[in-house]
Amino acid sequence: xxxxxxxxxxxxxxxxxxxxxxxxxxxxxxxxxxxxxxxxxxxxxxxxxxxxxxxxxxxxxxxxxxxxxxxxxxxxxxxxxxxxxxxxxxxxxxxxxxxxxxxxxxxxxxxxxxxxxxxxxxxxxxxxxxxxxxxxxxxxxxxxxxxxxxxxxxxxxxxxxxxxxxxxxxxxxxxxxxxxxxxxxxxxxxxxxxxxxxxxxxxxxxxxxxxxxxxxxxxxxxxxxxxxxxxxxxxxxxxxxxxxxxxxxxxxxxxxxxxxxxxxxxxxxxxxxxxxxxxxxxxxxxx
Amino acid sequence: xxxxxxxxxxxxxxxxxxxxxxxxxxxxxxxxxxxxxxxxxxxxxxxxxxxxxxxxxxxxxxxxxxxxxxxxxxxxxxxxxxxxxxxxxxxxxxxxxxxxxxxxxxxxxxxxxxxxxxxxxxxxxxxxxxxxxxxxxxxxxxxxxxxxxxxxxxxxxxxxxxxxxxxxxxxxxxxxxxxxxxxxxxxxxxxxxxxxxxxxxxxxxxxxxxxxxxxxxxxxxxxxxxxxxxxxxxxxxxxxxxxxxxxxxxxxxxxxxxxxxxxxxxxxxxxxxxxxxxxxxxxxxxxxxxxxxxxxxxxxxxxxxxxxxxxxxxxxxxxxxxxxx
Numbered sequence: 370x371x372x373x374x375x376x377x378x379x380x381x382x383x384x385x386x387x388x389x390x391x392x393x394x395x396x397x398x399x400x401x402x403x404x405x406x407x408x409x410x411x412x413x414x415x416x417x418x419x420x421x422x423x424x425x426x427x428x429x430x431x432x433x434x435x436x437x438x439x440x441x442x443x444x445x446x447x448x449x450x451x452x453x454x455x456x457x458x459x460x461x462x463x464x465x466x467x468x469x470x471x472x473x474x475x476x477x478x479x480x481x482x483x484x485x486x487x488x489x490x491x492x493x494x495x496x497x498x499x500x501x502x503x504x505x506x507x508x509x510x511x512x513x514x515x516x517x518x519x520x521x522x523x524x525x526x527x528x529x530x531x532x533x534x535x536x537x538x539x540x541x542x543x544x545x546x547x548x549x550x551x552x553x554x555x556x557x558x559x560x561x562x563x564x565x566x567x568x569x570x571x572x573x574x575x576x577x578x579x580x581x582x583x584x585x586x587x588x589x590x591x592x593x594x595x596x597x598x599x600x601x602x603x604x605x606x607x608x609x610x611x612x613x614x615x616x617x618x619x620x621x622x623x624x625x626x627x628x629x630x631x632x633x634x635x636x637x638x639x640x641x642x643x644x645x646x647x648x649x650x651x652x653x654x655x656x
Numbered sequence: 657x658x659x660x661x662x663x664x665x666x667x668x669x670x671x672x673x674x675x676x677x678x679x680x681x682x683x684x685x686x687x688x689x690x691x692x693x694x695x696x697x698x699x700x701x702x703x704x705x706x707x708x709x710x711x712x713x714x715x716x717x718x719x720x721x722x723x724x725x726x727x728x729x730x731x732x733x734x735x736x737x738x739x740x741x742x743x744x745x746x747x748x749x750x751x752x753x754x755x756x757x758x759x760x761x762x763x764x765x766x767x768x769x770x771x772x773x774x775x776x777x778x779x780x781x782x783x784x785x786x787x788x789x790x791x792x793x794x795x796x797x798x799x800x801x802x803x804x805x806x807x808x809x810x811x812x813x814x815x816x817x818x819x820x821x822x823x824x825x826x827x828x829x830x831x832x833x834x835x836x837x838x839x840x841x842x843x844x845x846x847x848x849x850x851x852x853x854x855x856x857x858x859x860x861x862x863x864x865x866x867x868x869x870x871x872x873x874x875x876x877x878x879x880x881x882x883x884x885x886x887x888x889x890x891x892x893x894x895x896x897x898x899x900x901x902x903x904x905x906x907x908x909x910x911x912x913x914x915x916x917x918x919x920x921x922x923x924x925x926x927x928x929x930x931x932x933x934x935x936x937x938x939x940x941x942x943x944x945x946x947x948x949x950x951x952x953x954x955x956x957x958x959x960x961x962x963x964x965x966x967x968x969x970x971x972x973x974x975x976x977x978x979x980x981x
Contacts, residue, residue, distance in 0.1 A: 380808030
């Protein structure tokens with residue numbers, strides 16, 4: 370139809386199912402995230418450790434390589450819980466960097482431009498908004514933590530046999546649960562800070578600052594008071610405690626007990642949710 | 657006609673502040689205007705209808721569906737154009753409208769097609785690939801209208817659609833709203849404090865004051881009735897007596913301030929009778945005009961009336977339908 374003949378016409382076609390609509394936000398946000406070359410570069414770099422760890426597994430079972438360097442299989446890095454814990458320990462750092470860079474750009478532009486009423490005036494809830502935005506970080510961080518981790522386990526099983534997997538069934542469990550916990554904590558923290566300060570750069574800086582400053586402050590408390598309870602405000606340490614327990618079935622020496630670490634992370638999650646609940650609204654009521 | 661919106665003792669409190677007070681009524685026309693001074697509760701009422709605020713007591717229904725229990729499904733039928741700046745700066749208009757269409761449940765390909773249509777319809781066809789952050793205020797308003805229309809709502813809620821627009825942009829926006837109204841496919845609610853805009857576009861008007869619904873007026877009926885009023889400006893000590901004597905002639909009289917009298921003359925009363933009464937009481941008639949009762953008059957009267965019952969009775973005299981508050 371010619372443009373000049375256009376008139377208002379109602380849509381009468383089919384609608385997509387309500388449960389899938391949060392993925393619309395995720396899809397559009399992904400495009401925004403990968404428009405930046407720096408983010409793409411960073412994401413690629415963050416995926417490299419998985420390749421390195423994969424190469425280690427491959428080389429361990431490569432007879433030619435071992436012969437060339439006169440190595441025995443027992444000289445090489447053992448592929449056990451510690452191996453995968455180390456891998457995840459490296460990726461946890463990358464998760465933090467990516468969350469600080471990508472997370473704040475998800476909510477703050479909507480708040481700064483008053484865009485939230487446009488989302489919520491549709492059959493779309495606040496929870497779906499948070500899930501839709503959070504899914505961006507969830508998928509990205511999953512792609513550098515537990516997904517390649519499971520591929521590494523698959524690779525090791527292919528070389529080491531099913532016996533290895535049956536002897537180490539706790540490893541995939543620990544890998545997935547530890548990753549999920551850390552991803553959830555970082556995602557909600559990044560979204561909450563982004564919703565709180567509105568400015569993208571400041572929110573990004575805050576994700577760094579909160580983690581670094583609280584860690585340092587916790588360390589100072591430990592040092593001054595001769596205790597380890599100061600670590601309760603140290604997010605990376607709390608995550609390390611939980612991760613160590615899940616991989617090694619033992620308490621990480623010199624830190625708080627595992628249940629206390631879990632409670633500390635749960636408090637962080639609840640605080641982030643509370644902040645999101647306050648800020649992610651169509652209209653804020655000023656009483 | 658089936659009511660579009662039904663209000664049933666709808667009240668809303670923000671903390672201790674009562675923002676909407678026991679609103680009752682039913683609206684069933686094609687285009688309604690929601691008028692009231694700043695802080696009257698216009699935007700709050702619209703947001704409550706959208707389900708953004710939960711009523712403290714009472715309820716409302718949109719197309720027969722309760723806002724307390726069906727807020728989300730109601731929003732499928734509603735297109736909303738918010739008052740303030742609301743956009744995503746880093747997006748082109750086409751991507752912005754398409755994304756919001758998809759969030760309303762349209763499949764991606766159809767959403768793209770409808771986004772193109774909506775942007776052409778509002779006059780942004782040529783600028784649809786530009787980023788919203790680069791748009792002028794008038795263009796942003798049109799983009800907001802496009803996103804409100806794109807999913808084919810049955811009810812379009814426009815909160816101050818002409819806010820901040822220059823005269824050509826305002827006129828273009830009002831033309832669009834009239835076109836939408838005349839399509840007969842969608843009902844329109846306009847909240848505004850610009851009476852001329854509402855008068856130009858709406859058939860029915862609801863006036864809110866301090867959270868109360870004080871007047872309902874059918875402008876279309878008023879226009880059809882084409883009732884003319886005589887407006888008289890006078891000076892003199894015995895004005896009250898003069899007004900009383902006019903009333904005794906069977907004339908409907910309303911005093912606007914100390915010196916202005918408005919009246920509807922019955923056929924048996926001539927203007928010379930008024931001059932004669934004025935002369936007897938040494939009242940000077942300085943000005944005499946025939947006027948139609950404008951929306952402004954109705955609005956000002958509603959604002960000036962402290963006692964709602966007094967207002968209702970005066971409105972009943974003028975054959976307006978009053979809404980019980």
